[in-house]
Structures are given as C-alpha cells and as structure tokens.
Amino acid sequence: MLLAAIAFAAFCATFAGGLFALRLKDRLHLVLGFSAGAVVGVALFDLLPAALDLGAKYHDSKTLMSWVALGFSVYLVADRIVASRNTRQRGALGAGSLSMHSFLDGIAIGLAFQVSTSLGAIVTLAVLAHDFSDGINTMSVVLKNGGDRRRALQWLTIDALAPVLGVASTYFFAVPDEAFGAVLAVFAGFFLFIGASDLIPESHHAHPKMLTTAMTLLGAGVIYLAVVLAGA
Numbered sequence: 741m742l743l744a745a746i747a748f749a750a751f752c753a754t755f756a757g758g759l760f761a762l763r764l765k766d767r768l769h770l771v772l773g774f775s776a777g778a779v780v781g782v783a784l785f786d787l788l789p790a791a792l793d794l795g796a797k798y799h800d801s802k803t804l805m806s807w808v809a810l811g812f813s814v815y816l817v818a819d820r821i822v823a824s825r826n827t828r829q830r831g832a833l834g835a836g837s838l839s840m841h842s843f844l845d846g847i848a849i850g851l852a853f854q855v856s857t858s859l860g861a862i863v864t865l866a867v868l869a870h871d872f873s874d875g876i877n878t879m880s881v882v883l884k885n886g887g888d889r890r891r892a893l894q895w896l897t898i899d900a901l902a903p904v905l906g907v908a909s910t911y912f913f914a915v916p917d918e919a920f921g922a923v924l925a926v927f928a929g930f931f932l933f934i935g936a937s938d939l940i941p942e943s944h945h946a947h948p949k950m951l952t953t954a955m956t957l958l959g960a961g962v963i964y965l966a967v968v969l970a971g972a
Contacts, residue, residue: 742853743849743850743853743907743910746849746864746907747846747849747903747904747907747908748904749864749868750842750845750846750849750867750868750871750900750903750904750907751900751901751903751904752900753868753869753871753872753875754842754871754872754874754875754878754896754899754900754902754903755875755896755897755900756872756875757771757871757872757873757874757875757876757878757879758875758876758878758879758892758893758896758899758900759875759879760872760875760876761875761876761879761880762879762889769943769944769952770943770951770952770955771872771873771876771955772873772876772939772943772952773939773940773943773944773952773953773954773955773956773959774869774955774956774958774959775869775872775873775935775939775943775959776873776935776936776939776940776943776956776959777935777955777956777957777958777959777960777961777962777963778865778866778869778935778959778960778962778963779866779869779873779931779934779935779939779959780931780932780935780936780940780959780960781866781959781960781961781962781963781964782862782863782865782866782931782963783927783928783929783931783932783935784928784932784960785960785963785964785967786859786862786863786866786963786967787863787924787925787927787928787931788808788924788925788928790855790859790924791804791807791808791921791922791924791925791928792804792921793921794855794917794920794921794924795920795921795922795924795925796921797917797918798917798918798921799921799922803922804921804922804925805925807921807922807925807926807929808925808926808928808929808932809929810926810929811925811926811927811928811929811930811932811933812929812930812932812933813929814926814929814930815929815930815933815934816933816937818837819837819933819937819938832882832895834877834878834881834882835878835881835882835895835898835899838874838877838878838881838899839878839895839898839899839902840902841874841902841930841934842871842874842899842900842902842903842906843902843903843905843906844906844927844930845867845871845874845902845903845906846867846902846903846904846905846906846907846908846909846910847906847907847909847910848863848867848906848927849863849864849867849903849906849907849910850906850907850908850909850910850911851910851915851920851923851924852864852924853910854910854914854915854920855920855924861966862963862966862967865962865963865966866931866963867903869959871903873939874899875896875899875900878892878895878896878899879892879895879896882895940956943955943956
C-alpha cells in the first residue's frame with residue numbers, strides 16, 4: 741500500500757512539473773537548482789554510503805566505486821547519444837530518455853524499500869524532486885524541438901507513468917544480497933550525472949548565479965537533514 745501511494749505521488753510530481761513548466765517559465769532555474777542539489781545530495785549522503793555499507797561483505801571499496809563510475813559513464817553515453825540527434829528526432833528521443841530515467845527512478849524506490857524503510861524514504865524524497873524536474877524537462881524538450889502542446893502533454897503522461905511502472909516492476913524480482921551494494925552504487929553514478937552534469941548547468945544557464953546556487957545548496961541540505969533524521 742505504501743509503495744502504491746509513493747508511485748501515485750511520483751506520477752503527480754512528474755505531471756505537476758510539466759504543468760509548472762507551462763505556467764512559470766521565468767522561475768524554472770530555481771526549481772532546477774533545488775532539484776540538482778537534492779539529486780546530488782542523495783547520491784553523496786545516502787546511496788553511496790549505503791552502497792559501501794551493504795556491499796562491504798562482498799566487494800572492496802575500489803570495486804564499489806568502479807560501479808559508481810560505470811553508472812555515471814552509462815548515463816553519460818546515453819545522454820550524448822540523444823544529444824547527437826537532429827532537432828526533429830531529439831524531441832522524442834529526449835522525452836523518451838527522460839521517461840526511461842523516471843522508470844529507473846521507480847525501480848530505485850522499490851529496491852531501496854527492499855533494503856529498509858528509512859533508505860526507501862530517503863530515495864523517495866530525492867526521486868520526487870527529480871521527477872518534478874523530469875516533468876519540467878520533458879515538457880521543455882518537446883516544445884523546444886517542434887512539438888505542439890498536445891504532443892508535449894502526451895509525452896508528459898508517459899513520463900509520469902514511468903516511475904509507477906518502475907515501482908510495480910520491483911514486486912516481481914528481488915536483488916540478491918551480494919548485488920545490492922553494486923546496484924546502489926550504479927544508481928549513485930546515475931544520480932551524480934543527472935545532478936552535476938545535467939540539472940546544475942541547466943539551472944545556471946543565463947540566470948542569476950547566487951540565488952540559483954543557494955537553491956542548489958538548499959536542495960542538498962534538505963537531503964542531508966532527511967538522512968540525519970532518518971538515521972536518528
């Protein structure tokens with residue numbers, strides 16, 4: 741029941757982000773800045789420590805950090821493949837890529853709850869922030885590449901359903917204990933790329949730097965506080 745409620749919240753967060761993009765275009769950099777801090781924060785303060793802790797019985801720290809690097813690299817290659825397409829293709833490919841990100845976010849939530857409720861709660865907070873940004877980005881990438889409002893809303897709906905399907909998929913499989921550390925490390929790499937290489941540059945593009953930076957630090961601070969409170 742809890743996961744169903746979280747999946748619904750992820751759907752709402754993604755859809756709300758897309759609608760927000762239509763209405764408040766002049767404030768998007770602040771939302772993206774906060775989301776960037778939240779996503780990087782969950783990678784550094786939660787996923788990575790959890791990966792090192794859970795994986796310590798089966799892998800040394802160098803191996804686990806290699807999984808982080810692999811996750812970062814896979815996301816990098818996928819992002820560059822999408823970016824290399826022409827304008828006509830890029831809208832659909834960009835929206836499809838963001839939808840896949842959202843699907844992986846849903847899987848991350850389900851897997852985190854397989855470890856513990858506290859880890860699941862922390863990952864959920866970051867994913868909801870990220871899903872809001874995904875909704876913003878999905879709407880923007882379609883509209884900027886020749887898509888009309890109807891097409892953008894169709895892609896937004898797909899993106900909003902993706903984390904729901906991701907959460908649901910985790911009911912049908914479980915990750916072995918020896919693989920959990922590596923899986924969390926890969927997701928840490930994903931989150932680091934999304935935050936540091938995607939959301940932060942986008943939030944700072946042609947906007948006041950200090951206020952946006954403050955929002956990024958606030959996002960990271962919120963996740964740090966959530967991690968501390970969850971562990972208290």
